[in-house]
Structures are given as structure tokens and as C-alpha cells.
Amino acid sequence: MLYCPFGKTGTQISAVSFGGMRFADPADINASAALIHYAHSKGINYFDTAPAYCGDRSEDIFGTALRGLPRNSFLVSTKCGRASGDELRRSLERSLQRLGVDSIDFFYIWHLMNPADWDSRRRGGAVEAALRAREEGLIGHLLCSSHMEGTALGQVLAEDVFAGVLLGYNVLNFPYRRAAVELAGQYGIGVVTMNPLRGGLIPQNPQRFRFLKTITGDDLVPAALRFNLSHPAISSALVGIATRQDIDMAVAAMEEFSPYNSAQLQQLQDNTREAFSGLCTGCGYCLPCPADIPVPKFMDSYNQLILSGGKHQAVQDRFNMHWRISPELAHRCIACGACEQRCTQHLPIIERLAELPDKTASA
Numbered sequence: 001m002l003y004c005p006f007g008k009t010g011t012q013i014s015a016v017s018f019g020g021m022r023f024a025d026p027a028d029i030n031a032s033a034a035l036i037h038y039a040h041s042k043g044i045n046y047f048d049t050a051p052a053y054c055g056d057r058s059e060d061i062f063g064t065a066l067r068g069l070p071r072n073s074f075l076v077s078t079k080c081g082r083a084s085g086d087e088l089r090r091s092l093e094r095s096l097q098r099l100g101v102d103s104i105d106f107f108y109i110w111h112l113m114n115p116a117d118w119d120s121r122r123r124g125g126a127v128e129a130a131l132r133a134r135e136e137g138l139i140g141h142l143l144c145s146s147h148m149e150g151t152a153l154g155q156v157l158a159e160d161v162f163a164g165v166l167l168g169y170n171v172l173n174f175p176y177r178r179a180a181v182e183l184a185g186q187y188g189i190g191v192v193t194m195n196p197l198r199g200g201l202i203p204q205n206p207q208r209f210r211f212l213k214t215i216t217g218d219d220l221v222p223a224a225l226r227f228n229l230s231h232p233a234i235s236s237a238l239v240g241i242a243t244r245q246d247i248d249m250a251v252a253a254m255e256e257f258s259p260y261n262s263a264q265l266q267q268l269q270d271n272t273r274e275a276f277s278g279l280c281t282g283c284g285y286c287l288p289c290p291a292d293i294p295v296p297k298f299m300d301s302y303n304q305l306i307l308s309g310g311k312h313q314a315v316q317d318r319f320n321m322h323w324r325i326s327p328e329l330a331h332r333c334i335a336c337g338a339c340e341q342r343c344t345q346h347l348p349i350i351e352r353l354a355e356l357p358d359k360t361a362s363a
């Protein structure tokens with residue numbers, strides 16, 4: 001296993017980390033805990049969980065597994081979403097108790113949506129409470145996770161509050177987030193990427209993404225992971241693990257790891273444009289919208305519909321779990337056409353917006 005320094009935290013984390021949001025049968029705590037032990041035996045030392053993952057069972061699963069491992073052999077992270085200072089404290093204490101540790105190595109202010117959300121978290125006292133907990137030793141390092149566009153997230157990181165950041169980054173959405181990765185690197189802030197396989201959509205669409213194999217000579221999963229880790233600011237790719245095969249595949253991808261060279265990266269970037277034919281790249285050029293519709297988030301959710309082969313549940317999950325916005329916002333569209341004129345992919349945005357509420361209502 002490859003280990004990388006995680007920003008200025010002084011820790012070395014495994015280049016593949018274990019995301020605890022996809023256990024196959026979370027009700028079977030012992031089988032799920034055994035999966036964590038298997039990953040640990042393969043060299044994975046960074047384990048990520050959160051309250052509410054897997055029907056709120058994930059932290060208990062990790063607690064069961066981690067109690068059986070030497071404390072200095074793993075690093076664990078959990079999170080707290082939108083909360084007041086008091087609520088964050090209660091959430092943290094519950095996580096400590098469930099995970100069976102005295103200190104959370106990496107504690108995330110979870111899911112920052114936009115600059116206004118960041119501002120309201122600060123004003124609500126959550127950041128202050130987290131920093132106090134860090135002084136008490138209940139938290140090792142304070143980090144944030146976010147789905148914000150790269151430049152806006154970079155401004156949050158510039159405030160020097162966070163030691164690390166967890167963000168969605170993969171061979172498909174990197175233009176949208178790359179600015180944040182690069183700024184984090186400049187500030188010495190550790191970067192862990194989530195969703196490196198785009199929620200499984202990359203391996204599920206081998207034809208569309210065959211260019212990954214052609215250019216790199218790697219299979220799809222190793223190619224997608226190596227793409228992330230080829231960026232020098234990225235320390236680890238967080239992979240949602242459901243089976244031993246997931247672990248084996250991710251660990252194998254790190255054997256004799258070498259980053260892609262600049263020619264390969266340029267080719268990947270060029271080919272991504274073709275793979276995105278008919279898809280939103282998340283570039284954000286369609287904004288602003290006079291009706292205040294977050295068009296890139298809606299078009300990203302429509303991507304899910306295309307890439308999943310029309311599965312309404314996939315779109316609904318994207319709205320509910322990832323973006324946390326209501327598809328009904330699409331009804332605000334006044335069909336002014338401004339976004340379509342600016343869209344770099346020439347997408348039929350108005351038509352797709354009209355479709356999306358139905359695609360989720362009947363999921």
C-alpha cells in the first residue's frame with residue numbers, strides 16, 4: 001500500500017481509504033466489521049464514516065471493528081452536518097462513544113454547500129464548538145467536506161480553519177473542482193477525494209469510458225483511482241466499500257503505483273470532453289440563472305439518469321443524498337434561455353429541467 005502525507009497534519013494515510021457508506025448488509029454488524037478488518041490487513045489505515053450512513057449503523061459497525069485493532073494502527077474520521085454549537089458537541093460525543101475512541105482523528109464539518117452555508121455554520125457556533133473540542137483533544141484535526149465549486153471552496157480553505165478537505169473529484173468532474181484541489185495544495189491543506197469511481201458509474205459504463213483504458217493501459221477502476229492520485233495535492237481516494245472484491249481491486253490499483261505522466265493526463269482531459277457528449281461537465285458557465293436555479297446541480301442529476309440507464313432512483317438519490325436540493329425548484333424556470341446560450345455542452349437545459357421533477361416523483 002502507498003501512504004501519503006496528509007497536508008500538514010503530520011499523519012500518513014493510505015492512498016486508498018475505506019468509505020463506510022456502502023456496506024452490503026449493515027444489519028450484519030459482525031460481517032461488516034470483518035470487512036473493515038480485512039481492509040486493515042491489506043494496509044488501509046484510514047476509515048471514514050458518518051452518522052446516518054447505512055441507516056445510522058455505520059458508526060456502530062466501525063466501533064465494533066476498531067475496538068479490535070491497536071489504536072495506533074488506524075485513523076478514523078466522522079462528521080457533523082448543519083448544526084448549532086451545542087448540537088455539534090452532542091453529535092461528536094455520540095460519535096466518540098459509538099466508535100469507541102477517545103479522539104476522532106479527522107472530524108469533518110460536513111457537506112458545505114455554498115459560501116452562505118459556510119457563513120451560517122460559523123455564525124451558528126459549530127466551528128467554534130469544533131475548535132474547542134480540538135483543544136480538549138476530542139478531535140485530532142478539523143476538516144470540511146464539500147460539494148462546492150472549486151473556486152468558492154478555495155475561498156473557504158483560504159480562511160485557514162481546516163487542516164484537510166474531502167471533496168468529490170474524479171475523471172469526470174475534475175474541471176469543476178480542480179481549483180479547490182490546487183488551492184488546498186498551495187495552502188498545505190490535505191485533500192481526500194470521495195467518489196473517485198463516480199458512485200460506480202465509471203465501471204458500469206465501460207464503453208463510454210473506454211478511453212481510460214486506451215490511454216493508460218489500466219483497467220477502468222485502477223485508471224480512475226490513479227487519475228485522482230496523480231494530482232500531487234491529493235493524499236487518498238476514498239472508496240465506498242461493499243465487498244472484499246472492492247478492497248482487492250482498490251488495493252491492487254495501488255501496487256507499484258506511479259502517477260500518470262503529463263501527456264497521459266492531457267489525453268485524459270481531452271477525451272473526457274468526448275465522454276461527456278450529452279452530459280453536463282459541471283463547468284458552471286451556465287450561471288447565473290435569473291430564477292436562482294442551481295443549473296449545474298440539476299444537469300448533474302440528469303447525468304445520473306443517462307449514465308444509470310434511466311434509473312429514477314439514481315436521480316432521486318442524487319438530489320436527496322448528494323446535492324440536498326428539491327427537484328421541484330426546476331418549476332421556477334422561466335425559459336429565458338440564458339443558460340442554454342452559455343452552456344459549453346449545448347445541453348437542452350430547459351427540456352431537462354422540465355423532465356426532472358417527474359423523474360424523481362415516480363422513483
Ligand code: SF4
Binds near residue numbers: 289335336340
Ligand atoms: S432558462 Fe430557466 S434555468 Fe436557464 S437561466 Fe433561464 S430561468 Fe434559469
Ligand code: SF4
Binds near residue numbers: 282285296347
Ligand atoms: S449545464 Fe452546461 S454550462 Fe452548465 S455546468 Fe453543465 S455543462 Fe457547464
